[in-house]
Amino acid sequence: MAKNKIDINMSRLKAAFEVSSKIGATEKNGLTRLTLTEEDRKIRDIFVQWLKEEGLSVRIDDVGNIYGKREGRNKNAKSIMIGSHLDTQPRGGRFDGVLGVLSSLEVIRTLNENNIVTERPIEIVNFTNEEGERFTPPMIGSGVATGNYTKEFAYGLRDKNGVSFEEALNEIGYNGQEENRLSNVEYFVELHIEQGPLLEKNRKEIGIVKGVKGMTRFEVTVTGHASHGAHPAYGRKDALVAASKMVLAIDEVTKSYEDLSTTVGVFEVFPSVVNIFAGEVRFTFDVRHLDDQIRNRVISNIKENLKRISEESEVVCSIKQTWNIDGTHFSTELTGLILEETNKLNYSHQYIVSGAGHDAKFMNDIxxxxxxxxxxxxxxxxxxxxxxxxxxxxxxxxxxxNVVMELANKV
Amino acid sequence: MAKNKIDINMSRLKAAFEVSSKIGATEKNGLTRLTLTEEDRKIRDIFVQWLKEEGLSVRIDDVGNIYGKREGRNKNAKSIMIGSHLDTQPRGGRFDGVLGVLSSLEVIRTLNENNIVTERPIEIVNFTNEEGERFTPPMIGSGVATGNYTKEFAYGLRDKNGVSFEEALNEIGYNGQEENRLSNVEYFVELHIEQGPLLEKNRKEIGIVKGVKGMTRFEVTVTGHASHGAHPAYGRKDALVAASKMVLAIDEVTKSYEDLSTTVGVFEVFPSVVNIFAGEVRFTFDVRHLDDQIRNRVISNIKENLKRISEESEVVCSIKQTWNIDGTHFSTELTGLILEETNKLNYSHQYIVSGAGHDAKFMNDIxxxxxxxxxxxxxxxxxxxxxxxxxxxxxxxxxxxNVVMELANKV
Structure with a gap:
């Protein structure tokens, strides 16, 4: 088969990483390249230049997503899309979404230098604002492109300085046309870092992602009564002691189900001064699992625990759901094909359920x-x-x- | 006995409280009257005026302590001192130290209006900066007057705006003479609110304070590793989960000893954002008990627990002692006398060990x-x-x- 005869060029891919790793570089080898900032503009300009050098036709859509299309032999065939995102968290890493974009570029370059003609077109994509740090929620580019969010919703988002998404998009010169949005796509394959320890722990080279955990997020306020540390141990309504029990209850539940994770993220104690025990604690937690039924059962269980702890600790606890997204099951046709290609290459592997949202989550809808x-x-x-x-x-x-070549000829 | 024939004037005492409660009043019936502020100056001026109206000789010492002396018949006899402090915490209460000062004033007024002549002199005192909120540590006025702190130490303290204690003292016009410091005092009795729930819970009218708990304070840093909430439950080094176990271990130990209290005060989580579990938690805790041996045993126990939790949670924990003050045992002669007088008045009562520091703690040294x-x-x-x-x-x-009258004639 043709695909076994060609190889990617690792020094070329490294060189691309070296360019990317300098744009928004932090002192400690990380990247701060928030979406639609000057750093984002710089890497976008370079990326567009690279796409053009490969002879791809480049489009920018109305939320700044960048597409580069490599035509196929069959003009009626739908595309295979590959890619991810070039934006990062503040003091984030060099790999995250960047890997998915640069590896896709390397795939295109390899096909080009080997003069491979495919049946289907192949498109590479860089989605805008996957991270959602500057403009919340995350995955705005793929969200609008797949109809999960409206353009108006995206444009109205504001960063902490009051700058709107639309203003930022215009500012860096990446506000393109709505008609440039993705269409006629048959497959989307996103390569990404695991963001978890399982492959390393199990010494596997490849994770085949079966889906993305659904996530439900909550805000909790625990109200006790602050008082002087001179107050005897008896009769305290210490919000921190109660909240600590809640943190442990939320953590403990993960032992009951495989692939379940919970995270207490924000955690703020008031007044947080040496001589006074806490009157109030505010925290957020989320529950992640692929299976929506299991996730909902776990949430009920946590709520009951929090209620019981509040009563036993004589504090008041309010729980507000702030976000919910159901589990995503990826295409078994695609995961099956990825498994086949992995086996042909003799790479060790395991199935994984992603705990994080990804642009692939929205792409799975279309x-x-x-x-x-x-x-x-x-x-x-x-x-x-x-x-x-x-x-x-x-x-x-x-x-x-190899996956792309297999799909590209499968019409 | 003469003392049974005279009564305090409750409407006069209420009126004094009404004056005090307006100076630094907060919206919700509290007081913000930090030491050596303009509010403190106002209440001091009124207090000095009241002392003068009662014919007392007023002195101000070099750390702003205000004394008013009512001479006794016996010129060689040492004084009985009564009083407390007029400063408060930010958004603190109307009673706290104010009660000790105004009740002492009422004692003087009652003696005066009944023309009672005592053997010993009686002195009333308002100590500077008992609260220690604007200038840390607390109990500076009584600390310097009893030789626990030097004047230089006190003068060099600075508030968060960089203003020194000495500047603040001069600013409000209460920097007096070193030779005015207290001397020749035989007894000190301080009336104060309990700052705890025991008297109310046990339906007792009077608490007779046997001593002040010793206190040791620590700073703890728990270092795990922050990562994305997408990270599976397995393999996390979540500093908040570990710290929550520590909070509970520190709280749990109070069940093993009577009159033991522990307080986690400051509690800060990093980064404290929704999508990331904690990499670091910093918190303070203190351990309070009258018996130094018990306190030290409890501290060893807590340290062992924190070490065990760190190891089990695969986080690193550093514990630094930042403050230690041993337990204070008050005069059994005085507590015995207070018990006798309480019984004569038929008030219900119980012994109490104070969890908080008080000016009485330092006065006990002299x-x-x-x-x-x-x-x-x-x-x-x-x-x-x-x-x-x-x-x-x-x-x-x-x-x-009644206690004052008993002591005042006991030479």
Whole structure:
């Protein structure tokens, strides 16, 4: 088969990473490249230049998504789309979404230098604001492109300085046309770092992602009564002691179900001064699981626990749901094909359920979608220590190339 | 006995409270009257005026302590000192130290209007900066007057705006002479609100304070590793989960010893954002008990627990001791006398060990000292809800009067 005869060029891919890793670089090897900032503009300009050098036709849509299309032999065939996002968290990592974009570029470059003609067109994409840090919620580019969000919703989002998404888009010169949005896509494959420790722990080279956990997020306020530390142990309504029990109850529940995770994120104590025990604690928690039924059962269980703890601790607890997104099941046709190609390449692998949202989550609504994960050292992500070895990147990119070639000729 | 024939004037005492409660009043019936501020100056000026109206000789010492002396018949006899402090916490209560000063004033007024001549002189005192909120540490006025702190140490303290204690003292015109410091004092009796729930819970009218708990304070840093909430439950080093276990271990230990209290005060979580679990938690805790041996045993126990939790949670924990003050045992001669007078008045009572520091703590170093506590509604203090009924205040002030009259004739 043709695809076994060609190889990606790892030094070329490294060189692309070296360029990307300098734009928004932090002191400790991370990246701060928030969406629609000057840093984002710089990497976009370079990316567009690279696409043009490969002879792709480049389009920018009305939320700044960048597409580069490599035509296929069959003019009626739907595209295979590959890619991810080039924006990062503040002091985030160099790999995260960048890997998905640069590996896709390497796939295109490899096909080009080997003069491979495919049946289907292949499109590469860089989605706007996957991270959602500057403009919340995340995955705005893919959300609008797939009809999950309206353009008006996206344009009206404001960052903490009051700048709107639309203003920021115009400011960096990436406000394109609505008619440039993606269409006629049959498959979407996104390569991404795992953002978890499982592949490393299990010594697997490839993660085949079955889906994305659904997530429900809550805000909790625990109200006790602050008083002087001179107050005897008896009769205190210490909001921190109660909230600590809640944190442990929320953590403990993860032991009951496989692939369940919970996270207490924001955690604020009032008044938080040395001599006074806490009168109020506000915290957020989320519950993530692929299976919506299991997730809802766990949420009921947590709510009951929080209620019981409040009563026992004589504090008042309010729980407000702030976000819900159901579990996403990726295309079994695609995960099956990825498994086949992984086996042909003799890479060790395992199935994974992603805990994080990804552009693939929205793409799954409009086309057959799956993801490939590479190992993340220590499971770290969204931090400067985020790391994936070039050895692992080489394997994953080779797999992506082979998957793309298989799909590109399957009409 | 003469002392049974005279009564305090409750409407006069109420009127004094009404004056005090307006100076630094907060919207919700509390007081913000930080030491050496303009509000403090106002109440001091009024207090000095009241002392002068009672014919007392007024002195101001070099840390702003105000003394008013009522001479006794016996010129060689040492004084009985009574009083407390007029400063408050930010959004603190109307009673706290104010009760000790105004009840003492009422004792003097009652003696005067009944033309009672005592053997010993009686001195009333208002100590500077008992609260220690604007200038840390607390109890600076009594600390310098009793030789626990030097004047230089006090003068060099600075508030958060960089203003020194000495500048603030000069600014409000209360920088007096070193030779005016207290001397020749035999007894010190301080009336104060309980700042705890025991008297109310046990339906007792009077608390006879046996001593002040010793206190040791620590700063703890728990270092795990922050990462994205997408990280599976497995392999997390969540600093908040570990710290929550520590909070509960520190709280749990109070069940093993009577009159033991522990407080986690400051509690800060990093980064405290919705999508990331905690990489670091910093918190303070203190351990309070009258018996130094018990306190030290409890501290060892807590340290072992924190170490065990760190190991089990795979986080790093550093513990730094920042403050230690041993337990204070008040004069049994004085607590015995207070008990006798309480019984004569048929007031219900119980012994109490104070969890908070008080000026009496330092006074105990230089003279026979004890304290009388009144009930605090719900045990609240250092907050606007702090409340003690006038009924309870009347009983405690009557007791104080009788104790003073007993001591004043006992030479």
């Amino acid at each position: 086309c057959k979608t799956a993801m490939i994960f590479t190992p993340s050292a220590n499971g770290f992500s969204h931090c400067e220590e985020e790391y994936t070895s070039y050895e692992d990147i080489q394997k994953a990119t080779t797999l992506l190339l | 003279c026979k000292t004890a304290m009388i506590f009144t009930p605090s509604a719900n045990g609240f203090s250092h907050c606007e809800e702090e409340y003690t009924s006038y009924e309870d205040i009347q009983k405690a002030t009557t007791l104080l009067l």
